[in-house]
Amino acid sequence: MNFDLNTIWFILVGVLLTGYAILDGFDLGIGALHLFTRDDQERRVLLNSIGPVWDGNEVWLVTGGGALFAAFPNVYATVFSGFYLALMLLLASLIFRAVAIEFRSKQPMHWWRQMWDVGFSVGSVLSALLLGVALGNIAWGIPIDDHGEFAGTFLGLLKPYPVLVGITTVALFMMHGAIYGTMKTEGALHDKLRRWAMNCIIFFVICAVTLTMATLLFVPHMSARVRENPWLFSIALLNMLSIANIPREFHHARDSRAFLSSCAAIITLMALFAVDIFPNLVYSLPNPENSLTIYNAASSSKTLGIMLVIACIGVPVVIAYTVCIYWIFRGKVKLDRMSY
């Protein structure tokens, strides 16, 4: 592996999407858990735990999409036109959950709040599920013709393996969201969230183990690189250790460390995925020679170079003020009249 511009952009797009999974992951997870409490006050606390940050988190997806468009336009074109209906559903879900956050607490009527609560929760679960299914399809492989166009159908995207990846993503985000929630809440709701977090961990571990077995049995190309380079197995090991560390941190009442562990779990999962698909971006099944790689799908090296300069200027600044903003809004949620 040589570190050319294409490889760097493979990593950068990966970093953006991992950033999205970590940040919007807990938003979507909070959304998935939202209906589990019936108490209006508790729902408001949950909403406001993500209130100041959710739209910034969603920008990671927008920027990830933009980076994919700029760096690998053929992937952007093939995947987005191929996954047409799935993406439209994803967009509809993202819209509903976004406006539901904004609209929900603007009116006191019970039916009004219940309607947007359902919109928020269903939108969040569907978003996580669809993102997971899309990722699952990329891992399994999709039919691509020799013009680089998608040659499958919408129903063909709903094979058991991608759906399993989708469910695992929902489980992962629910776990991540519940742990995030414990950092932002206190009292009865805090204890409730801890219980949920433990249940979500069990749910996630069941999914993850099933997924790992399915991958080893049915998707041999997704473990080929680790098989050739055994030291990469340490990523999988780190992943399991991060998960195992979460109950331990809870036991010591260290919620924020539990959250960091959960972030580490997401990072290692994404890293495993990236290591196994590299240098493909979209694996073609049944004709692997039609796969879209970081070379045949990329922009010119001139553009990749310009974009790298933009990223080197922009990303550190973004990270700096994102950290500042999370710092300003640290601590437990207190409802006031500006809250959702």
Next chain:
Amino acid sequence: MDVLTLSRIQFGATVAFHYIYPPLSIGLGVLLVCMEGLWLKTRKPVYHQMARFWTKVFALTFAIGVATGIVMEFEFGTNWATYSRFVGDVFGSALAAEGIFAFFLESGFLAVLLFGWDRVSRKVHFFSTCMVCLGAHFSAIWIVVANSWMQTPVGYQIVTHNGVARAEVTNFWEVVFNPSMVERLFHTVCGAWQAGAFLVVSVSAWYLLKQRHLDFARASLRVGLSVALTASLLQLVSGHTSAQGVAKNQPEKLAAFEGLYTTSSNAPLTLIGWVDEKNEKVNGLQLPGMLSFLAFNNTRATVTGLDAYAPEDRPPVQASFLFFHGMVGVGFTMIAIAALGFLYFRHGSLHERRWLLWILVFSVLGPQIANQLGWFAAEVGRQPWIVYHLMRTPAGLSAVVKANVVLSSLILFTFIYFLLFAVFIYLLNDKIQHGPDEQDLTPSGKLALPDELLHHKKT
């Protein structure tokens, strides 16, 4: 309907609906900076109350703007995949830059703007307001860069890989500062300022009519009318330079705007009228020589007519003509309304003139209509090209997407957008009826204390 028509309707509808909101964010952003700045400078509580109230309206428009904006970015890939392959090398960079430089800035500091009132000092809060406003303008810059490149592509070369041609960047700064970018940006941003300013003017005028929140309404009108008048006058300048740019860079577009079929010197300007496409002439009131003069500063200058282009290379004339003239008409009306309002406000007799107040209440629709018409004119006038003189619109479609699929997503999004719009109007009306909070006349939290006291307390 075929997949081309459906995809065009879907993209048009998505963009048109989306574009109700970003101009409000950009325009209100400027007004929020003015209001909060005035508060820091004068320490008058009414400015604090204004900043608080208009921030809530800003939040509402921003949320819908974000939610509907993601759709567009994805639609380039879903519906226009071949276009995306062709221009990704050039166009994608602008979109990615918009994400990195604009959206992060805007959404990040929005958190402080909305929820930080009691958490940060006045100066940090004001800084955040400025950053949100700046982010909104950065977003306008990059998206206008991308769109202007489609109008006047430069700084690229066509390279063929495996038999497929695509545009690749040769000079990044040429792409950014393409020939139409600066004047179109100026024009777009002025339109956005008008949208924000007239919203403030409209709501304040309504309070005056209803004798509610009078101090608040007067102070809001002062800021609103000043920005509205400034932006409307600047719009005259930017509109003129944009049209001169079109005359130079896209002659057939200008010819369609004016329904000019025959290339002529001393070309006439139509004040009001319509195009008779069958007989290739314009019916209406015309000023001879004015088009030549406006386009090239000389009544004898030759203006290229549609006859210089083959019929298949001409834009739809009637539609371009009506969109363009509609925009210009509304634009001049907005100048008149802003000037009248401003003069009577300065004179101190605005509240007595109910007819004018009612006009001001409805003036909020003006910039919205003009912004929509202007973009329709710009995009319809670019047809039949998706990238001017490089790629025709039908050639940009996704190869694998079928008409029935586009129809279903079109129905889905039409339904969602109607619902969102209804809820938006309902909530906006609710906020306006509720009015500014009396509580906000006494700033709370860290904001309550002047900075000197705050520092004193720390030491």
